[in-house]
Amino acid sequence: MLNENQVLETIEMVEKEHLDIRTVTMGVSLLPCIRADAKATARAVYDRVMRQAEGLVPTVLALSREYGIPIVNKRVSVTPVSLVTAAFPQESALVGQALDRAAHALGIDFLGGYSALVHKGTADYEAAFLATIPEVLAGTERLCASVNVGSSRSGINIDAVRKMGELIKETAERTGAACGIGCAKLVVFCNAVEDNPFMAGAFHGVGEADTVINVGVSGPGVVQHALSYCPDADLTDAAEVIKRTAFKITRAGQLIAREAAERLGARFGIVDLSLAPTPARGDSVAHILEELGLSVVGCHGTTAALAMLNDAVKKGGVMASSRVGGLSGAFIPVSEDIGMIEAAESGKISLEKLEAMTSVCSVGLDMIAIPGDTPATTIAAMIADEAAIGMINNKTTAVRVIPVPGKGVGETVEFGGLLGRAPILPVHSGDASKFIGRGGLIPAPIHSFKN
């Protein structure tokens, strides 16, 4: 039997502490849509996405009302498009545009999967596909792209890393009038996961079932609030508090995921146990770290605090859900977290510290604005560093940086909405072009050979 406190605690979490389900993402396989030419394929893709995801938005809205818990985003992820257009890669844009039209017609905010997996080598059709990314991102609004350039099993494809440095620059330039916003829809991964519900990196893996519902939970504000009740607890006890809170948040996500899957006739995929911040005050991962006793995120101690937070979230969440997956951990996107924005504006957090933090949290260098004149090879080198952290530590890492055209250090760029605003951070002025220019594949680490 429920007691009063339990009911009021849940309501308080929703109304005062920003507890929400961050996204219900439907994964749709596009493999049945491959036709003899690009036009017919694009038509089949549009029809299939519309058919499978037709009920997504109304169903999610009804669930939100009935359970009294906000569900912020409705999204779709699809099979990496490079596989669908392998016979006519130069015309991949037709499929990308069809997906963007479907996203508008469905009323979803993002559709992910304009993607390629090139971690062990770039096939000719994949090279041609990659070249379409800047133009497609500039010409669409809701489509997201991602490219996997490395894995713990296969090493890092430095040729693809170099290419991605160039494509990020080109995407920024093509969307220069909107501060390079195209780059906010482009993620470069190492160890990309096939069931990630979060954007911009979501795609529907080829090992997945036909249509799947993946749910991303959130709730940094709830964790911060719970910690505020025990300001003098030692870190063992603080980790327990985080665990218990993550358990409750995840149980809500699990319930919504199961119910959404049943109503939509899809398979329940996974719950992603991530703490995803927004630019709203009271919804910040950085502020959780500060609640633990740091004067400002970015100071010494930040990596340790984040490691503890990330691990405690996983431990609480795993107990609460029958199937866990995606990225599952704490996100640290700079422009989307008010605590991170403020630390960056006051010069208290650097790219180097952010890189260290990515070795213990669930993703990588995320939503970071850098000077528009940063060379492509420097961006490629940043990607290589992140991929190396992911490869060696058997975890997902990602780079989503925006070289803002015409802007430099000290200026701020405003993306609006959930994408927030970002002060432009300085990058190291040293030159890595010779290293990146060598190309080839960084071999997989010795500890990856487990067979």
Next chain:
Amino acid sequence: MRAVVTVTGTDRKGVIASVSGFLAEHGANIEDVSQTILGDQFAMIMMVNIAEGGETFSELCEKIASLGREIGMNIRLQHAAIFDAMHTI
């Protein structure tokens, strides 16, 4: 189905009458009630059982929320499952 009604806001006359009247009209049986007033703040939690077959639960959630707006209180109707999920193993 089991559901939870919560009513919060500044205390005023007739709140319980309006809410219980609405529930009776819509085929919901009140199984348990807990109510407190702290200062001028009113808080009430009701466990209800809603008969199948009438309007959809989603519609009922909307209607009771709009009743709340009419009488100046915050009224929510939610599936009991969300509370069970978050607070019981």
